[in-house]
Amino acid sequence: MIVEKIQTENMFLHYGSKMALNDISIRIPEKKVTAFIGPSGCGKSTFLRSLNRMNDLIDGVKIEGNILIDNINIYDKNIDVVTLRKKVGMEFQKSNPFAKSIYENVAYGPRINGVSDRKQLDEIVETALKNAAIWEEVKDRLGDSALGLSGGQQQRLCIARTLAVNPEIVLMDEPASALDPLSTAKIEELIVELKENYTIVIVTHNMQQAARISDLTAFFYLGELIEFDKTKKMFTNPNKKQTEDYITGRFG
Amino acid sequence: MTKDQKKKKKSEPTTATLIDITQKKFRWSDYIAEKVIKGVAFLSITIIVLIFIFVFRESLPIFASQKASIQAKAIDSTAEVQETYGEVTDQPAVEETQETYGEVKDTASQSSTDKESYNVSAGSGFDDNQSALKTILTKDWVPVSEKPRYGILSLIIGTFKITIISLLFAAPLAILAALYTASFASKRMKEIIKPTIELLAGFPSVVIGFFALMVLATFLQNVFHYDTRLNSFVGGIAMGIAAIPIIFTITEDALTAVPKSFYEASLALGASKWQTAFFVILPAATPGIFAAVLLGIGRVFGETMIALMATGNAAQMGLNPFESVRTLAATIGAEMAEVVFGDTHYNVLFLIGSLLFIFTFVINAIAEFYVKGKLMKKIQGK
Numbered sequence: 046m047i048v049e050k051i052q053t054e055n056m057f058l059h060y061g062s063k064m065a066l067n068d069i070s071i072r073i074p075e076k077k078v079t080a081f082i083g084p085s086g087c088g089k090s091t092f093l094r095s096l097n098r099m100n101d102l103i104d105g106v107k108i109e110g111n112i113l114i115d116n117i118n119i120y121d122k123n124i125d126v127v128t129l130r131k132k133v134g135m136e137f138q139k140s141n142p143f144a145k146s147i148y149e150n151v152a153y154g155p156r157i158n159g160v161s162d163r164k165q166l167d168e169i170v171e172t173a174l175k176n177a178a179i180w181e182e183v184k185d186r187l188g189d190s191a192l193g194l195s196g197g198q199q200q201r202l203c204i205a206r207t208l209a210v211n212p213e214i215v216l217m218d219e220p221a222s223a224l225d226p227l228s229t230a231k232i233e234e235l236i237v238e239l240k241e242n243y244t245i246v247i248v249t250h251n252m253q254q255a256a257r258i259s260d261l262t263a264f265f266y267l268g269e270l271i272e273f274d275k276t277k278k279m280f281t282n283p284n285k286k287q288t289e290d291y292i293t294g295r296f297g
Numbered sequence: 298m299t300k301d302q303k304k305k306k307k308s309e310p311t312t313a314t315l316i317d318i319t320q321k322k323f324r325w326s327d328y329i330a331e332k333v334i335k336g337v338a339f340l341s342i343t344i345i346v347l348i349f350i351f352v353f354r355e356s357l358p359i360f361a362s363q364k365a366s367i368q369a370k371a372i373d374s375t376a377e378v379q380e381t382y383g384e385v386t387d388q389p390a391v392e393e394t395q396e397t398y399g400e401v402k403d404t405a406s407q408s409s410t411d412k413e414s415y416n417v418s419a420g421s422g423f424d425d426n427q428s429a430l431k432t433i434l435t436k437d438w439v440p441v442s443e444k445p446r447y448g449i450l451s452l453i454i455g456t457f458k459i460t461i462i463s464l465l466f467a468a469p470l471a472i473l474a475a476l477y478t479a480s481f482a483s484k485r486m487k488e489i490i491k492p493t494i495e496l497l498a499g500f501p502s503v504v505i506g507f508f509a510l511m512v513l514a515t516f517l518q519n520v521f522h523y524d525t526r527l528n529s530f531v532g533g534i535a536m537g538i539a540a541i542p543i544i545f546t547i548t549e550d551a552l553t554a555v556p557k558s559f560y561e562a563s564l565a566l567g568a569s570k571w572q573t574a575f576f577v578i579l580p581a582a583t584p585g586i587f588a589a590v591l592l593g594i595g596r597v598f599g600e601t602m603i604a605l606m607a608t609g610n611a612a613q614m615g616l617n618p619f620e621s622v623r624t625l626a627a628t629i630g631a632e633m634a635e636v637v638f639g640d641t642h643y644n645v646l647f648l649i650g651s652l653l654f655i656f657t658f659v660i661n662a663i664a665e666f667y668v669k670g671k672l673m674k675k676i677q678g679k
Contacts, residue, residue, distance in 0.1 A: 130564060143580075143581065
């Protein structure tokens with residue numbers, strides 16, 4: 046049985062007077078990997094960022110329609126945005142570890158949530174790093190600066206940082222776009238592992254990546270959701286001509 | 298190589314000749330620009346070094362030669378000993394009871410009486426440099442008297458006292474204001490706040506000193522009910538006012554330069570704006586903030602006008618912030634114009650100048666090599 050985690054109904058998003066998302070209705074199931082594909086500027090990142098209200102930081106963004114997470118409208122007036130972002134974590138395109146030690150990076154989230162017991166923190170950090178498949182590489186140098194890690198390690202560290210606050214949903218905005226193939230493979234492997242416990246939504250420009258790791262794929266084009274289906278079907282027998290053209294590389 | 302050439306030929310079939318890169322060309326404009334910039338850079342460094350050498354050289358006779366004292370003796374032969382100036386510097390005794398504007402004016406009129414002070418400083422020539430050197434590490438600063446004493450300890454203590462007070466006042470205010478401006482203020486608010494405070498950086502210190510002397514001193518005395526009206530507390534606050542714009546501006550720049558991705562990452566982890574500002578943005582900007590505070594220290598350290606006007610100018614050793622103090626810079630500012638050229642007093646003033654330079658240098662060096670390295674390691678885990 047498929048449980049819906051995220052659901053939008055007739056959602057519109059404007060940057061000032063420019064419409065960025067046009068009438069998006071989508072149902073994203075729990076504990077699956079859902080990939081968003083589409084050419085640059087099609088609104089997929091914008092859509093992703095509105096799922097944990099990161100768009101609030103940008104001036105002039107107006108959102109209409111409903112975005113429901115666990116059947117609660119996250120744009121409701123009495124929603125606590127800070128708690129929402131704990132529930133819906135996010136990875137960014139460029140890995141962005143803080144200028145702190147590896148340990149402090151991961152411990153930051155639990156700390157601001159009030160965990161101060163050193164032993165408990167140690168445990169959380171270790172679990173998170175293990176879940177992000179980076180523990181073996183950094184366990185002997187937790188006190189070193191996170192900025193000294195390689196790009197792929199930094200990105201996995203960021204994933205560990207997100208996991209440390211124990212979210213339910215992890216949004217990933219092209220997490221592997223700046224990485225070499227080996228690091229990418231590691232991240233992909235990790236994503237597939239993570240879906241056992243987390244609902245994952247990933248934006249990617251890499252068609253093969255979407256095909257490899259996602260259960261469902263959504264194709265965005267010019268701010269509209271063109272098609273949303275099981276990945277297998279999308280890549281073998283899409284309903285829409287546009288989807289087929291994009292996936293086979295005929296445009297975009 | 299040949300392949301490249303072929304390629305080039307193919308891509309540009311219209312150009313008959315290949316671009317020749319084997320011939321080194323001499324570019325006049327580049328050469329001149331480079332030399333001019335180099336010259337200017339060296340000139341400015343040389344000037345600073347020469348100034349220091351001059352200041353240091355003038356203070357040397359205290360340690361070594363007798364020349365200065367002989368000179369002073371020669372001048373002295375006609376001079377009469379009169380101990381008026383000494384009383385002014387001895388003022389604490391008077392000040393402790395009650396101070397009014399009248400007395401401050403008195404100081405001014407006394408020191409501006411050129412002839413008198415000339416005579417008096419010449420009198421100090423009796424003393425030979427060796428005994429002057431002996432008194433340097435004492436607490437009495439009585440440069441003009443029958444038995445002049447040049448104890449600069451009280452001046453050093455006074456300077457540090459003022460610096461600490463003003464930093465305790467200015468640094469938190471300036472850093473928090475910068476944090477607000479950088480992380481919380483709306484764009485429009487920021488556009489108003491930043492230029493306004495930066496404008497204050499160009500505020501003449503004599504005006505701040507005047508304000509401190511007339512308004513701040515009275516106000517603070519009414520609030521805290523201490524005895525001496527002009528003291529290191531008033532002076533420190535006034536100098537803090539002068540240092541705030543400097544610390545604010547540089548701190549704000551440092552905070553704004555923190556990558557936006559830090560901010561986003563922290564918010565995405567469920568941190569509030571305040572948590573993000575305090576635990577992510579502020580630590581990331583530490584090197585810049587450190588530089589800002591150092592510049593603030595530099596400003597306070599060398600500040601002369603405010604020190605002259607608002608600190609009471611009495612050389613005292615105590616650690617009580619509500620006592621009058623005399624700073625190194627203010628001592629030079631007040632006495633250099635009236636001192637006899639080549640006299641011991643003159644040399645000691647130059648020694649104070651060298652000390653000011655050395656202290657600033659040491660503070661900067663400590664910051665650069667020790668604190669910066671350790672601090673960074675601790676905060677950033679590098």
